[in-house]
Amino acid sequence: MGNKEKNLGTVVHRYSEKDDRWCYIEYDMNAKVVGLNFMQGSNNQRDYNFFKSSWGYSDVNLTNFYDSMLYTFPIEKASVDKFTFINKCMWAYFSAQDKTGW
Helix, strand or coil: CCCCCEEEEEEEEEEEECCEEEEEEEEEECCCCEEEEECCCCCCCCHHHHHHHHHHHCCHHHHHHHHHHHHHCHHHHHHHCCHHHHHHHHHHHHHHHHHHHH
16 A cells, blocks of 8 residues: 555454455455455464464555455445455456466
């Protein structure tokens, strides 16, 4: 987010069983997502500790991608819960990186 100051409310570490993924989500005081990151891995203590130490921060590019998806796909966003939409954005971001070599 550059030098912009975030009015950080909470940071959540959430595991998605369906996607085999640890998710790092920062919310501001108004429950708006202001930071994201993720790591593929298992729901065990070893992977969680690695996630916290190596992925426990906001990825600016992923967060910017998510922000653009909010406006690009409003119908998709409205059709699922917030965490599901976040995961869909993470899959799209990961897939684009994988194929383009970002």
